[in-house]
Amino acid sequence: MQTSDDEALPPVDAEVGIDLGPTHFAVLSDGTKITAPKFLRRAAHRLKRLQQALSRKQRGSNNRKKAAVKVARAHAQVADARRDWQHKLSTQIIRDNQAVYVEDLCVTGLARTRLAKSVHDAGWTSFTGMLEYKAARYGRTFHRVDRFFPSTRMCSQCGRINEKTALGVRSWTCSCGAVHDRDVNAAINVLAAGQAES
Numbered sequence: 001m002q003t004s005d006d007e008a009l010p011p012v013d014a015e016v017g018i019d020l021g022p023t024h025f026a027v028l029s030d031g032t033k034i035t036a037p038k039f040l041r042r043a044a045h046r047l048k049r050l051q052q053a054l055s056r057k058q059r060g061s062n063n064r065k066k067a068a069v070k071v072a073r074a075h076a077q078v079a080d081a082r083r084d085w086q087h088k089l090s091t092q093i094i095r096d097n098q099a100v101y102v103e104d105l106c107v108t109g110l111a112r113t114r115l116a117k118s119v120h121d122a123g124w125t126s127f128t129g130m131l132e133y134k135a136a137r138y139g140r141t142f143h144r145v146d147r148f149f150p151s152t153r154m155c156s157q158c159g160r161i162n163e164k165t166a167l168g169v170r171s172w173t174c175s176c177g178a179v180h181d182r183d184v185n186a187a188i189n190v191l192a193a194g195q196a197e198s
């Protein structure tokens with residue numbers, strides 16, 4: 001049958017859960033922590049400076065027009081660089097794993113929280129969208145885990161739901177004795193929940 005199965009990648013055993021959190025772009029259940037590359041952070045910083053410069057220029061002036069062109073160009077560069085980087089990253093994750101599970105991000109639900117800015121800046125929506133269509137194209141499983149699932153507070157060893165901790169607390173010890181990196185533990189829980197749901 002001539003279907004998209006033509007493009008299916010050879011099967012692999014690994015499955016992965018992904019935590020999209022405030023400290024890293026993404027943390028994988030195998031412990032890998034992914035940060036946006038330096039060139040991307042630098043370009044984003046430069047864009048912000050150009051936007052500030054633009055806002056200080058007098059309306060209708062030639063200088064303002066020139067500054068607006070610089071902002072538009074920098075904006076396009078950041079968008080291109082981010083898209084390229086996300087394409088490489090999503091392709092590698094799909095290639096390495098038979099199933100990919102992520103927390104369901106409800107951006108509008110997060111909009112009122114202090115995570116809102118990082119959600120919009122990080123581009124998680126486009127990234128998880130790439131994972132989803134590439135999974136479909138290459139014969140992998142992609143599944144979004146319920147966003148109300150307490151992935152951060154649940155001990156991935158014993159299942160106990162622990163007290164809320166401040167965002168700054170990066171590791172914690174469960175009363176069962178397990179010591180957790182907050183984000184890796186969350187990613188392991190996303191993996192387990194995804195495997196149970198799908």
Ligand SMILES: [Zn+2]
Pocket residue numbers: 155156157158159160174175176177178
């Ligand atoms: Zn525990």
